[in-house]
Amino acid sequence: MNDQGRPAGVPFRLAGMMFLQYAALGAWIVTLSSWLVQPAGQGGLGFSSQQTAFLYATQAIGGLVAPFITGLLADRFFASEKLVGTMHLFMAGSMVGIGQVAKSFAGENANPPVACLYLFFALLGYSIASVFAITVGNSMAMRTLANPQKSFGPVRSMGTLGWIVSSNVVERFFRLQSEDLFAVSAACHVILGLLAWKLPHTPPKGRGRPIPEVMGxxxxxxxxxxxxxxxxxxxxxxxxxxxxxxxxxxxxxxxxxxxxxxxxxxxxxxxxxxxxxxxxxxxxxxxxxxxxxxxxxxxxxxxxxxxxxxxxxxxxxxxxxxxxxxxxxxxxxxxxxxxxxxxxxxxxxxxxxxxxxxxxxxxxxxxxxxxxxxxxxxxxxxxxxxxxxxxxxxxxxxxxxxxxxxxxxxxxxxxxxxxxxxxxxxxx
Structure with a gap:
C-alpha cells in the first residue's frame, strides 16, 4: 500500500476508513431480510416479501438523492473528512434507533404495516447518508493518494475485508434475527465517525463552479x-x-x-x-x-x-x-x-x-x-x-x-x- 509523495500514514488511514464503512454495512445488509420475513411466532417481524423489498429500496433512493447532495456539499462547501465523520456519527445513531424500533415490533408485538412504515423512513435517512459517505470517501481517496491508479485498488480491497469480517462476526457471536445486527453496525460507525477527523484534509474544490457542472x-x-x-x-x-x-x-x-x-x-x-x-x-x-x-x-x-x-x-x-x-x-x-x-x-x-x-x-x-x-x-x-x-x-x-x-x-x-x-x- 506504498504511496510515494504523501505522508506515510495516508493510505493506511484511507484503508481503515474503507474497512470500517463496509464492515458497518456487512453487519446487517446480508442478514436483515431473514429477520424481517421470519414469522412473528418465531420471534420475527412477519414481513411479506414486498414489505421486505420496500425497506431495501431505501438503498436505491439513497442512490438517487446522494449524488446531488455530494456535488453541492463536498465539492462546494465543506472538507470531505468532516462530512465523512459527521455522516458516520449520524448513521451510528440511526442504527441504534432502527434496532430498537425493529425489536419493538418483533415476536408477539408484530405489526408489519406499521413497522414497515417506521423502518422505511429511518432506513431512508441512513441510506442517503451511507451512499453520500461512500461517494465522498472514494473521492477523497482519489484526491489524496499520490498514485490512485495503483494505490486505490489495495486501499479499496480493505472494504471487502471489512464486509467479510463483520458478517462472519455477526453470524458467529451474535443473534442473526435480532437487533444485534444494528448494534455491531453502530459500533463500526462510531469508531469511523471519530477517526474520520484524522483522515487526510480534503477541502472542497468546486467553489466558483456552476452548480450544474458540480453535479455532473x-x-x-x-x-x-x-x-x-x-x-x-x-x-x-x-x-x-x-x-x-x-x-x-x-x-x-x-x-x-x-x-x-x-x-x-x-x-x-x-x-x-x-x-x-x-x-x-x-x-x-x-x-x-x-x-x-x-x-x-x-x-x-x-x-x-x-x-x-x-x-x-x-x-x-x-x-x-x-x-x-x-x-x-x-x-x-x-x-x-x-x-x-x-x-x-x-x-x-x-x-x-x-x-x-x-x-x-x-x-x-x-x-x-x-x-x-x-x-x-x-x-x-x-x-x-x-x-x-x-x-x-x-x-x-x-x-x-x-x-x-x-x-x-x-x-x-x-x-x-x-x-x-x-x-x-x-x-x-
Missing amino acids: LPAMKLFRDPSFIVFAAVAFLIQMMQQFYTVFATPYLLDLGMANPVAKLSLAQFVEMGCMASLSFMVVRFGLKTTMIVGLLAWVLRNSVLMGGNIPAITAVAIPMHGVSYTFFSIVAALYIDKEAPPHLRAGAQALLTFVAGGPGTLLGFFLGGWVKDAHTHGPTTDWPAVWLVPVVGCTVATIVFIVFFHEPKVPQPADGTPTPELLPENP
Whole structure:
C-alpha cells in the first residue's frame, strides 16, 4: 500500500476508513431480510416479501438523492473528512434507533404495516447518508493518494475485508434475527465517525463552479454515443436483477437448510479480492468488453445454479460467481468511463451512471423481486426455481445485448488497468 509523495500514514488511514464503512454495512445488509420475513411466532417481524423489498429500496433512493447532495456539499462547501465523520456519527445513531424500533415490533408485538412504515423512513435517512459517505470517501481517496491508479485498488480491497469480517462476526457471536445486527453496525460507525477527523484534509474544490457542472449534468452529452446508451441500459437491467440476490439469498439458503449461510456467502468476497488482483491482467490482455462479458456470464451462471437448488453447487459455483461478476463488470465499468469520457466529464459520468443504474434500476429491482417472490409463495412454501428464473432470463438478455451492440472505445487505457472508484453501487 506504498504511496510515494504523501505522508506515510495516508493510505493506511484511507484503508481503515474503507474497512470500517463496509464492515458497518456487512453487519446487517446480508442478514436483515431473514429477520424481517421470519414469522412473528418465531420471534420475527412477519414481513411479506414486498414489505421486505420496500425497506431495501431505501438503498436505491439513497442512490438517487446522494449524488446531488455530494456535488453541492463536498465539492462546494465543506472538507470531505468532516462530512465523512459527521455522516458516520449520524448513521451510528440511526442504527441504534432502527434496532430498537425493529425489536419493538418483533415476536408477539408484530405489526408489519406499521413497522414497515417506521423502518422505511429511518432506513431512508441512513441510506442517503451511507451512499453520500461512500461517494465522498472514494473521492477523497482519489484526491489524496499520490498514485490512485495503483494505490486505490489495495486501499479499496480493505472494504471487502471489512464486509467479510463483520458478517462472519455477526453470524458467529451474535443473534442473526435480532437487533444485534444494528448494534455491531453502530459500533463500526462510531469508531469511523471519530477517526474520520484524522483522515487526510480534503477541502472542497468546486467553489466558483456552476452548480450544474458540480453535479455532473454536462456528462449527459455522453448519451449521444450509442455504445454508452447500450452500456447504461445493460447496467440498469443488471442492477435490477442483482436485487433478487441482495434481498433473498440468505432466506433462500436458510430454506434449503444450508448451515452458516452468512459465512458461506462471504466466499464471494474472497473471490472478489482474488479477481481484483487479476484485474490488471484481464483488462490489458483481453480488453474491457471481453472482461465485462466474463462478468455478465458469471451472473447468468450464478443465477442458473441458484435456480437448481443444489447446496454443494451453490457453495462451489454460485456464491463465488458473485465475486467474479461484481469485479469484472461493475468495477471494470469505471475503467470504461475513464476511456469513454473526456477528463473534465469523468466524475460527472460516474455520478450519472450511479444515478441511472443505482437509483431507478435498483429501486425497480427491489419491487420486482418482492412481487415475484410473493407471487410464487403459497403459505410457508416458496417456489424458488420460479423466482430465480427471472434473474436468469434478465441477465441472459443483458449479456446478449451487450455482446451484440456494445463497442469498446478506441482510446488508450490506463497502463495497469486499475479501476478508479466504483461506478455502480456496491453490494458485495
